[in-house]
Amino acid sequence: MRPKTLAWVTLHLAPGEQVVSAKPLHGGITAEMRQLTISTGNGDTRDLVLRTFVDADHAEDWLHRESGALTQLTDTDVPAPELVAVDPTAAHCEHPSLLMTHLPGGTVLDNDGLETRLPQLARQLVAIHGLRPAVRPREYVAMTTAETVVTPTDADATAWAAAINVIRNPPPPHEGRFLHRDFQPGNVLFDTPSSSPASARLTGVVDWAATSWGPADLDVAHCSVVLALLHGPAWGLRFTDAYEEAGGTLAATASERRYWQVRDALASSEELPAVSRPWQEAGRTDLTPRVLEERLDAYVTALMDGAG
Template sequence: MSDAPAVPQAALTWAARAVGPRARVRHVRRLPGGTHAATHLLRIAPPKTEVVLRRFPPRDPAPAREAAVLRALDGLDARAPRLLAVDPAGRHCGAPAVLTSRVPGGADIRPADPEAAARRLGAALALVHAVPRARLSGLRDCMAAARFSAQRAGERTDEGPAAPVVAAHEERLARQPRVLTHFDYWSGNVLWEGSALSGVVDWSGAGSAPRGLDVSWCRLDLVLLHGPVLGHAVADAFHAAYESAARTEVSDLVLWDLFALRNAYRSVTTWLPNYHGLGRTDLTGEDLRARHTAWTAARLHAWRKGRS
């Protein structure tokens, strides 16, 4: 059973019991990407199935939040995992954990056709945001979480060129209608089978917020991945496809872009391991900083032009 020592036996036993009384874990494999949780693919039989175990740091509330979100998603037309079990206090797994079905496919942040991939990213996000609002009850406020997450990462939300503009208009953004929000919608949190987007994963941060939060966060990621020229075109292709699929406009898009840039102002270079883990070893911390700076300048220019 490869990679088995990385997962406590008690956690494997718990996972198997969630599948069936006679089930046993036959194979364990660490999955790439992400730094928040240790993620493993478990092959279990009988019945023969594959599940995903994600274990979080001690006292992390993410598994309980993710369980609530997965119930609200109800499979997302087979594009989101199904909840199998949750161990919020780590009583069985030695750390807070969530067990889900496996969505087919794999991560791919090096698409042969970046604009086509971005259009599929936009359509998939529209599907997320179409989850009925009645299911959002009890989910966390992602606007408040965005500020808290930035502060926990060492950010000061009053720093960076975008900060003054965002501070002056943040309440306006927060008053916009809420949708089910992924909160970390980027290219590494979707799965592909060939050129088809097969699933959206990592729901531990999800909650409710205006649609612009997810849209602007993904646009920033696309610029970081593809650079200041291609990246801008890819980000615009994503946005156009999203609005077409959602059948609505994203209000205050430029301001939302500045919101994402402000929240990532200090931490953007720390994302490098996520990109390297998924094969973009060509990127450097200097690349991420330069692309963040160029995108900030472009969006501030758009903001000033729109107000002139």
């Protein structure tokens, strides 16, 4: 750990506690993540997580939003970390940082056991959308425009042109909901017995830096496209049904739902190389940028084939 950051963390520990080790956590794209083991001074240890933005233009905003979200989630049933301390402007640390409690479990990106995890993801997202915070987070940001879409090599040109035309239209009317805004398997923790992937149990939701207020469809669309990239287009298409089966409410018409599905899928087209790297580091070496391009193309094409 960097010296100033270590000193700052130590200030927020209980008397007699000290950091005894720091282990990098894989999976982050915009921030460094470290699991800190804390000696309690009586022979026991506990863990915290340190999130550090080393080179991010919007670090201060993200950390303000995440710390605010974690504070609001403290008295809810959503299994989120508890805020310990935050230094959004790097007044005390080398870089903007946030310290929080460590949740049990880990991310699961494998195909095994997905049938069990999918409905748990859906139920958890419905619970998040049911929150009514006293102070609403900022309005959602769409993340892409028709002019910035990156069409994959060898993609179905007709389907992509039709999809791009969809997002040229104004957003459909919607009822606002509390959004995680990056809810997907890489930000959800499961306790998974090694001998029984089908027995996985959801234990936490992390990375609340993009918390927003907007349509539930947008969170569902984002999780759907990530599932399509990780596990194949069919799984992305299934998540919408799983969300409704869990009690969630989406836009009233198919065309309104498709707008949000297409918008988030096209936004993902700009990030495939950045997404591929942490997934490969986590063990999914099969998920090369080229494979992700092919899966995204197949998913967008499937969305547009259902437009009739």
